[in-house]
Amino acid sequence: MKKVIAGLIISLAATASLAWADGKVEVFTTVRYDQFIIYQSLAFFWVGIAGLLVIIRMKLKEIERIQKLGLDKKEEDAPFLE
Amino acid sequence: MNFLRLKDWFSERYDLGDLKKMAGEKLVPVHRYEFLYYTGGITLFLFVLQFVTGMILSFYYVPHPEHAHKSIIEIVTKLNLGWFFRSFHHWGAQLLMVFVFIHLFGTLLTKSYRKPREFLWFSGLILLGITIFFGLSGYLLLWDERALAAVKVATGGSGAFPVIGHFLMAFLRGGIDVTGETLIRFYAFHVAVLPLLTLFLIGFHVLLVQYHGMSVPLSVEKEGYTHVPFFPNVLYKDLAIWLVVLGTVATLAVFLPPEIGVKADPLAPTPENIKPEWYFLFLFQTLKLFPGEILGLNGETIALMLIAGAILFLFLLPLFDKKTSRGEKSPLFTWIGIAYVAYFVIMTIVGYLS
Numbered sequence: 001m002k003k004v005i006a007g008l009i010i011s012l013a014a015t016a017s018l019a020w021a022d023g024k025v026e027v028f029t030t031v032r033y034d035q036f037i038i039y040q041s042l043a044f045f046w047v048g049i050a051g052l053l054v055i056i057r058m059k060l061k062e063i064e065r066i067q068k069l070g071l072d073k074k075e076e077d078a079p080f081l082e
Numbered sequence: 083m084n085f086l087r088l089k090d091w092f093s094e095r096y097d098l099g100d101l102k103k104m105a106g107e108k109l110v111p112v113h114r115y116e117f118l119y120y121t122g123g124i125t126l127f128l129f130v131l132q133f134v135t136g137m138i139l140s141f142y143y144v145p146h147p148e149h150a151h152k153s154i155i156e157i158v159t160k161l162n163l164g165w166f167f168r169s170f171h172h173w174g175a176q177l178l179m180v181f182v183f184i185h186l187f188g189t190l191l192t193k194s195y196r197k198p199r200e201f202l203w204f205s206g207l208i209l210l211g212i213t214i215f216f217g218l219s220g221y222l223l224l225w226d227e228r229a230l231a232a233v234k235v236a237t238g239g240s241g242a243f244p245v246i247g248h249f250l251m252a253f254l255r256g257g258i259d260v261t262g263e264t265l266i267r268f269y270a271f272h273v274a275v276l277p278l279l280t281l282f283l284i285g286f287h288v289l290l291v292q293y294h295g296m297s298v299p300l301s302v303e304k305e306g307y308t309h310v311p312f313f314p315n316v317l318y319k320d321l322a323i324w325l326v327v328l329g330t331v332a333t334l335a336v337f338l339p340p341e342i343g344v345k346a347d348p349l350a351p352t353p354e355n356i357k358p359e360w361y362f363l364f365l366f367q368t369l370k371l372f373p374g375e376i377l378g379l380n381g382e383t384i385a386l387m388l389i390a391g392a393i394l395f396l397f398l399l400p401l402f403d404k405k406t407s408r409g410e411k412s413p414l415f416t417w418i419g420i421a422y423v424a425y426f427v428i429m430t431i432v433g434y435l436s
Contacts, residue, residue, distance in 0.1 A: 024154050025322045027165055027339040042336050049329045063314055 106322075108292070109309040113302040118188035119316075120323055122291070125185050127324045128178040129284065131278065131331065135171040143223065145269035147262030150225035152343040158342065167286030168194050168336035175217060181363050182213050183426070191421045194297035197407035200400040202294065205287045212280055218361055219272040225265060225342030231356040233268075234260045239369065242382040243390070261348045300409065301420045310329060364368075364426050365389060396422060 005040055066072050092098070108117065142161060144153040156163040186206065189195060195203035222233045226390040237260060243252035256263035286383065310316060358366050395402070405412035 021248065025342040027158050027169070027341060028336075029165075031340055038336060042333060045332060046329055049325045052405065053322055056318050056325075062320045063318070067311075067315075 087101065090205060105312065105313040108183055108295075110296050110312050111235045111298050111302070111307050112310055113298065113305075113307040115302065117187075118185075118192060120320065121181055121185040121298060123320045124323060124327055125178065125181045126284065126288070127327060128174055128181060128331075129280065129283070131170065131174045131328070132178060132183040135167050135174060136273070136277075138167050139171055140273055145266055147225065147265050147346075147348075149191065150223065151342075152267060154224060158339075163221050163337055166335055169339040170226075170331055172340045173331050173338070174333040175220060176360075177327070178333075179213060179217060182210055183361070185422045186210055187419075187426075189297075190233055190396075190422065191416070192297070192299040193403070193406045193412075193415065193419075194299070195400040196403065197400070199290070200295050202287060202290045203400050204397065209280065209283050209287065212283065214277055215277050215310070216272065216280075217361060218269040219276065221359060222260075222265060222268045223272060224343065225346045226354055227346050228343050228356060230346035230348065231352045232262060232362075234352065235242070235366075236358060236362065237264075239335060239365075239382070239386060242380065243388050244383060244387070247383075247424045253262065259348065300406065300411065301414055303409075357370055357433070360430060360434065364429035367433035392422075
C-alpha cells in the first residue's frame with residue numbers, strides 16, 4: 001500500500017512538474033505571505049526614499065539661504081587669526 | 083581620525099584642489115527649460131542601474147540555445163530575488179529608452195545641437211543607436227518565440243539595404259537565419275561590445291558637456307537668465323530625481339514583472355501578430371505603409387532607404403541648420419524638429435493600437 005501511495009505521489013509530482021514546464025511560468029510569487037513581505041519591503045523602500053527627499057530638500061534650502069546671504073563666498077582679504 | 087589620515091595620505095599623492103575648484107566653478111543656467119538638463123542625468127543613472135543589474139544577471143544566464151530559456155526560468159523561480167533583478171533590468175531598459183528619446187527630442191527642439199556642440203549631438207545620436215541595439219540584443223537573450231520572431235524581422239530588414247544588406251544581415255545573425263549562433267553573437271554584443279562602446283561614448287559625451295557647459299536655448303539667451311552652481315545645488319536635485327527614478331523602477335519591477343514566453347524554436351513558423359518592442363514600432367509601422375513593389379523596385383528597400391536618409395539628415399542636422407549656428411531664429415528647423423517628434427509619437431501609437 002505504501003509503495004502504491006509513494007508511486008502515486010511521485011507520478012503526481014512528475015505530472016505537475018511537466019505541466020509547469022509546458023505552462024506559464026510564475027514570474028512572481030503566488031504565496032500570500034511572500035507577497036506581503038515584498039509589498040511591505042517596497043513600502044519601506046518608498047518611506048526611505050521620502051525621508052531622503054525631505055533631507056535633501058532641507059539641505060538644499062539651507063544652502064540656498066546661505067548663498068542668498070553671500071556667506072558661501074571666500075573672502076580674499078580676510079585676516080588670519082593666529 | 084582614520085578617515086583624516088586616509089585623506090592626508092591621498093592628498094600627499096594627488097592634488098584634488100583643481101577638481102574641487104572645477105566642481106565649485108561649474109555653473110548651470112536657470113530658466114524655464116532647465117528640466118531638460120535633468121533628462122541627461124536620469125539617462126546616465128539608468129545606464130548605471132542597467133550595468134549593475136546586468137552584471138548580476140550575467141552570473142546566472144547561460145548564453146546557449148539549449149539552456150538560455152531554462153536559465154531565465156531558474157533565475158526567476160529559484161534564485162533569491164532573481165525575479166526582482168530580471169524585472170528591474172527589464173523596466174530599467176524601458177525607462178532608459180523613454181528618457182533617451184526625451185533627452186534627444188529636448189535637445190532637438192531647443193536646438194542645443196548648434197555650434198559649438200556638434201560633437202555632443204553626434205555622440206548622443208550614436209549612443210541612441212547603441213541603446214536601441216542594447217534593447218534588441220537583450221530581447222533575443224530571452225530566447226522565446228516572440229523575441230526570435232522580432233529579431234528575425236529586425237535583422238531581416240537590414241538585409242533589404244542595397245549593396246551591404248546581405249553582409250550586414252549575415253554579420254548580425256552570424257549566419258543566414260536567426261539561430262543559436264545569433265544568440266551567442268547577440269550575447270557578445272550585449273555584454274561586451276556595446277558596454278565598452280557605451281562607456282567610451284558616455285565618457286566623451288560627459289567630457290564635452292563639461293567643456294562646453296550647458297546649452298541655453300536661443301530665446302532664453304535673448305531674455306537673460308541666472309546661474310546656480312552645479313555643486314551642490316544641481317547635484318542635490320539630481321540625487322532627488324534619481325531616488326524617485328529608482329523607486330519607480332523598483333515599483334514597476336514588483337507590480338509588473340515581465341512574462342516568460344514559450345522557448346524559441348528556430349525551425350517553427352513565426353507566430354501571428356508579432357510586434358517588436360515599442361521603440362521599433364515607428365519603423366515597423368513605416369515599413370507597413372509601403373507596398374511590396376513600387377515601380378518595379380522592392381518596396382521594403384525603398385522604405386529602408388528613406389528611413390536611413392531621414393536618420394542621416396537628423397544626424398547631420400547641426401551642419402544644415404546654419405541660421406541657428408549664427409544665433410538667428412530658424413523656424414524651418416523648428417518645424418522639422420516638431421515633425422520628427424510628431425512622426426515618432428504618432429507612428430508609435432498607431433503601431434501599438436493596430
